[in-house]
Amino acid sequence: MLRIECPCCGPRDHDEFRYGGDASVTRPAHDDPDPEAWYRYVYVRTNPAGLHREFWQHVIGCRQWLVVERDTRNHAIASVDLARKLSARKSPARKPPA
Amino acid sequence: MASPDFSLSVADCPLIQVEGWDGTLGQFESSLSTSLGTKLPASVGETVRHKGFLVIRVAPRRLWLALDDGAQAPSLAVDPDLGCSVSLDEGRVRFRMAGADIARVLSKCIAVDWRASAAAPGRAVLTSLHHVPVLFLRTGETACELMVPRSFSRSLSDWIADAAK
Amino acid sequence: MARYSAFSIFRNALSGQKNWQRAWRAAEPKPSYDVIVIGGGGHGLATAFYLAENHGIRNVVVLEKGYIGGGNVGRNTTVIRSNYLLDGNTQFYEFSMKLWENMSRALNFNVMFSQRGQLVTAHSADQLDSFSHRANIMRLNGIDADILDRDEVRRLVPYLDFSDTARFPIHGAIFQGRAGTARHDAVAWGYARAADGHGVDIIQNCEVTGFLRDGDSIVGVETTKGRIGAGKVGLAVAGHTSVLGAKAGLELPIESHVLQAFVTEPLKPLVDQVVAYGADHFYVSQSDKGGLVFGGNLDGYNSYAQRGNLGVVREVAEAAIALMPCISRVRLLRHWGGVMDMTPDASPIICPTPIGGLYLNGGWCYGGFKATPASGWCFAHTIATGKPHPLIAAYGLDRFRTGHTLDEAGAGPSAWLQ
Amino acid sequence: MSSNHKRLSMGGRIDREQPVDFTFDGRKLAGYRGDTLASALLANGVTLVGRSFKYHRPRGIFSAGPEEPNALVTLGIAGRREPNLPATTLELADGMVAESQNRWPSLAFDVQSANGLLAPFLSAGFYYKTFMGPTRRAWMFYEHFIRKAAGLGRAGTDPDPDRYEVRHAFADVAIIGGGPAGLSAARAAAAAGARVALIEQDFLLGGQLLAEPSDSAAAAWLRQTEAELESSETVALMKRTTAFGIYDGNVIGLVEQRDPTNRQPVGEARQTFTMLRARSIVFATGAIERPMVFSNNDRPGVMLASAARTYLNRFAVLPGKKIIVATSNDGAWRTAFDLAAAGAEVTVADLRASLPAALVAEAAQFGVVVRAATHIVDLRGGHAVRRATLNGPDGQSEAACDLVCVSGGWSPTVHLTSHLGIKPAYRDDIGGFVPGAFAADRFGAGSMMGAYSTAGAIEDGHRAGTQAASFCGKSGPAPTPSKLDLGETAAAQLREVLPAGRGKAFVDFQMDVTTGDIELAHREGYESVEHLKRYTTLGMGTDQGKTSNFPALAAMATLRNATIPETGATTFRPPYTPVAIGTLAGRAIGHHFKPIRRTPMHDWHMTNGAEMLEVGLWMRPYFYKQSGRDVNEAYVAEMRNARQAASLMDISTLGKIDVQGPDAAIFLDRVYANGFAKLPVGRARYGVMLRDDGIVFDDGTTTRLAENRFFMTTSTAKAADVLSRLEFLLDTAWPDLRVAVTSVSDEWAAMSVAGPKSRAILSAAFPALDVSDAALAHMGLLESEWRGRALRILRLSYSGERAYEIYVGATAGEQLWSRLLEAGRPFDLKPYGVEALGALRVEKGHVAGPEIDGRTTLDDLGLGRMAGKRTGFVGDVLRRRPAFQAPDRQRLVGLECIEEGKRLRGGAILFLPGEKPYGHGRGRVTSVTFSPERGRYVGLALLAGDVASEGSEIVAVYPMKTETVRARIVSPVFLDPQGERLHG
Ligand SMILES: Cc1cc2nc3c(=O)[nH]c(=O)nc-3n(C[C@H](O)[C@H](O)[C@H](O)COP(=O)(O)OP(=O)(O)OC[C@H]3O[C@@H](n4cnc5c(N)ncnc54)[C@H](O)[C@@H]3O)c2cc1C
Ligand SMILES: NC(=O)c1ccc[n+]([C@@H]2O[C@H](COP(=O)([O-])OP(=O)(O)OC[C@H]3O[C@@H](n4cnc5c(N)ncnc54)[C@H](O)[C@@H]3O)[C@@H](O)[C@H]2O)c1
């Protein structure tokens, strides 16, 4: 059993989570019309034998999507973070309402 | 229930969920805290008891207010620019369990370490019971509650009753 | 190469087994070959054999990083069937079935292809309808298929759960009588021996670590045993396609996932057919040695570790008993994992690649054992002629870009969902 | 002969006060509490216990533990039979019924032992070389007989009457192995303040110390340490518990034997499967003694030296009177001395030319004959050994014997550490494999690390226990290490297989693999140890080669002229010892296999004649028995009633999602292919979502409750996937959108009233509400309360009739359902099931699961206009890929049977009239129903867009029933294309 240490809930068996695949791919903007960008996002995977950044959702728990760094050769987990925290860095912060 | 040292009772489970937006969470929490008249649990799994209800943090930006039996729901006005609320009054069932045998019975149901600080009295744990998401609430030395989805509740109470044999 | 036969066994028994020859030579790599096949699994070895047998290309080497047959061909649950639905798959797998039916004799190696029949249980009228759709397609393509009702299933496999307490009652089943199993190791060894008989070199403990290039084309490989030149290079490395593909500069729509397999203690005959559970993930057959060989769902995360976890072990055990209550007291002897290329539509990729001299055979997911002979046959053709064999026309790499995917399960591009 | 005649009158760890009766092959025998089945059999003089797999050779008891290759028995009767259990691990209990295996008609006289005569032909892998003719299917004929001959033991076909339990457990430090190393580790870790789980497969703690005399210093140490641990609050002593596998995250699979006898009352858990999650692990699994390989070394009466000592000292059984101890190391001499002290005549044949003087002197004291540089080459005796041929410095000689103890050294038990993919590393100094490098949270101790002396094991355990606790942050005061020195010296290892006599020399006893087989495999090129294993089946039996792996690879190394590390070892896999599949499943069987989901109206359906159907985990009414004799009659009646009067359906299983936030409308606009931003408050809209690859994902209606709030419904099947997908998009792609999504599926009971009389029924049921068309238009929403619960009425139609979806708080669902039926009685309101629902939607041309099959696009389903010219929604770009635009793309059409009496079937394949029905056809029928309106079968189909147009004829071929039906291509909306009934 992988034991994933959810930043909210603590270490849990991986069957409390839903896998979401490669987290290193970049989702094009919702209105990006470039088929090549979408093709790459949906299909192309580096699939490394080694450290893999991947999405897991703590679906039977806090329901947060996480980004886990895990070695695919031995399943050792190097880090776990909230996906939102990482993706928020990429998108502009919202100003608090006046 | 076969075990004399374990009891299970089933009750309704009125809940209100409130959730704040990213970025303005601090503001949201302080206004919520003011309108409830209590401080809020800081991290997921923490709870705060206040007149007639228990505040549980179930996700970084999400709180549940679980009402005691017969208690009136607190009046909540959530500023839509800060967050939102939804009533979850009907969708869950509350299992109350107690007895000296409780840790043994629960060990056959959920992967929660009864002796860990994360499961100490007053703590809440969102976890899986036979693949179903449940909220475990430690209420005492030999007592706890589970909030389970209503549609699964009969299956799950059967499962627990069976585990208590 | 001395032929195997009852007579050869008899003669060798009398001479104290001293006169048997090596099944394949212990070859050392030559400086270059016409074709290098990377991967000594079923597909790689079959490819080498058919290159020699069908196309007369004999200056061929198979490079295997470990021992031949140590990959998925040696760790799969050996189910062979041709009950595919989609145009492109149906014909290919039936062609493979036909090759299986003649394999032992063609290779002079008994691969114990046993056509014991395969059935998948159906648990609702809707499911039986969708099985009928499949069966109709099979029949219309000249492939045997039957739909069984509950009583017929019961007659065939009386020990399944027909009780009132069955959580998912059995309504019927789809059945393919020509489906069955084969002795997995024998397939690798049989192809190796037959290829060797045609002069193919088989080199074990020789890992390919990189590619030699001339301009945009690949002209050889780097290995742990040195550089080897080649006219053409065929990649048939099952779960490791991405790793080698990356070295060659290919971008691939592949994820490596782990699938587990299980075997019980050896028992007297109990399970005659291959039986699969239509309500969950479990399927089982009995090996000639007597072990019940079974499997279930993917573990569901990228992995190269060749082993799985306890969650799936439990789920498979639960499903096993749900279908077959008497298996409860049978004891699990061993469980292991295999690393598979999962593609976004769960169909394979065999084709020439955009890189000159490089041919790709991968993406077999959990179903490539049954494809072994046809894959080797068609890949050999593709390498020999430079053009895809008509039977694999649908298995090109560009189908993901164009949308011509072959998604039997309709699960979409997330490998872990299939 | 009297029972227990081989039992000594004193000593051992058996309870002579508690005799235990059992049977073996029908013979009534007795032993004592504390015996294993093996020790009790030996005490009764039973030496022939089983027959081997291939050659049916007589076999006895070889070991005293789970490494046993030979003494496999079947336990229990009827549904509780369990084959292939090593007698050496079975705790003897009253009423135990054991039977020998692989023999017919009896153990002593077995017909198939004639296989031995065929042995020259049955060499390794012979079957790969023959049975290939005369015909293609010849193998099917031979295989029949081969399968019958194969297999050890027989499994029953009845369901298992016993129960199993699965349990979760946690510890700071898990210690696997209760020998001196494990005990000492537990002591240290507990003292440091860690929560310890000590796991031991045996029913007694002590490991190899149990082979020490029961009045020795070792026994005293053991008693003292055990008492100390028992009194500790933080130590869980788990006896009869095997750690069968180690998985990621330090999750350890444990099986506890709760009912060794198979006789406890039905209903009690026979075994418990514990998933132990440990923060750190100490492996203290000991070592397994190696056999010696010589001709006929498999005869009953050949036994591991440590096992003989165990039988003597732990079980007070003297297994022989005239004994040869064949060894390569000092350890086995202890066995010789103890046996001699118990009165046996003992010869030690040691391979080594120069022997430790101290041992030789001690041997003289015990009257043990010593022969240096001597090994056994052959044994004689059928059902029991009689004579040995020894090869020594003076040539060959013969010796009579009734027991041969063998010791080829020891192999550390590295099985568990290998489960995680850690390759064992060879250590030349101990001549064995120890675990490769450990991760920071795992430790090894004792003989599994090559510390072969008791003193060393205890010291090592102390260190490992302390470190493991400290890894968990527990570094309380360590206790003074306890000490016990038995004065053992390191075990010398046997690294080669010695020349033997002419008979078969066995390496793997259970799989009947001989040195000849290994030579043959080598000769034929199967020289990698993995090929050797697979070609000869070495190590593939129920013991997984615990005693045979090392000698085999040593033999192969010799043949290949390679070193042992060059030759390598095969992989150990879980489980360490076989585990019943029932144990792994625990209680999740029968009706507990998957939890059942019930709607709020479930009980009503059950008591009112509903035939139920599983949909996912939900139970839904399929049809109501009062509607007709069978489903076909019932659904037509139910749909007629909906079209003519009104019908009521439980739709609580729909996925329901509360979507809120200032950006909710923007969000929905992106996730649905059709627009939602402009949906007015109080209105509902049908929406379709695509996957990123442009294929249709799910559909449902979403209602705008307020400016910032929507109520989304999804299909029953996709509810969980949709929610998770929405959360994914919000968390990973658009974290800037202020939207909260919450499942409210279980909050609401939902029911649909459909039919021309539905409005009248609503008025009757809710007299206080205005449900007039003015107040509640088609696609409109009405929010209110009913008996204190929230109420939402949506005017939506799936069936094409005027219809309302009514949502009420789940706790009031059944009341409202009954209320509606009561109010609807004058209007002929009747419940209907899923089958009729399906039929109604087919008549109306609505797509559902059979059409939304994960391969169809919006355009395929005729829904392309929903998206219109919109862009920027999920799946928009890839849905424009060339394949989806191809003219022969299969698109949704309606089909109507041309001949009235004929039946269309889902799954029929479509061909053009006159076309040869071969191949994949032009399309397929996806959903069908008998249409009372049209008086014939109609259906939806996916049909190539370029072959035929509306009005033309098509042929539906259904080979499974050899049916061919002519149909006309029509609009998929069979009924009321103008939608007038919605308002009727
Ligand atoms: C548990 C499990 C059950 C399965 N069950 C079935 C089933 O019932 N029916 C079915 O049809 N299919 C099944 N499959 C799938 C099937 O086993 C595979 O699709 C098929 O075996 C793959 O082709 P192969 O035999 O050529 O692969 P492999 O045998 O894996 O061959 C690939 C070879 O390439 C070698 N290699 C990798 N990298 C390098 C390198 N750099 N240099 C040199 N060599 C390299 C590997 O060592 C390996 O030997 C199953 C798979 C698994 C894991
Ligand atoms: N005579 C010799 O030459 C020789 C050689 C090696 C060891 N020894 C003796 O063996 C002892 C070594 O002590 P130790 O503690 O390292 O080993 P041990 O063999 O005494 O104890 C190991 C224990 O682990 C248990 N075990 C193994 N695998 C298990 C599993 N998967 N699940 C549950 N339990 C499991 C065994 O039942 C055993 O009780 C010393 O007394 C030493 O003298 C003697």
Ligand SMILES: Cc1cc2nc3c(=O)[nH]c(=O)nc-3n(C[C@H](O)[C@H](O)[C@H](O)COP(=O)(O)O)c2cc1C
């Ligand atoms: C069809 C099949 C049957 C098997 N039967 C047995 C068996 O009877 N006994 C056994 O020990 N292993 C059996 N195995 C498993 C192998 O021992 C081995 O685990 C598998 O080939 C994977 O290799 P690995 O464990 O060395 O990685 C079987 C494997 C397969 C594919």
Ligand SMILES: [Zn+2]
């Ligand atoms: Zn969490």
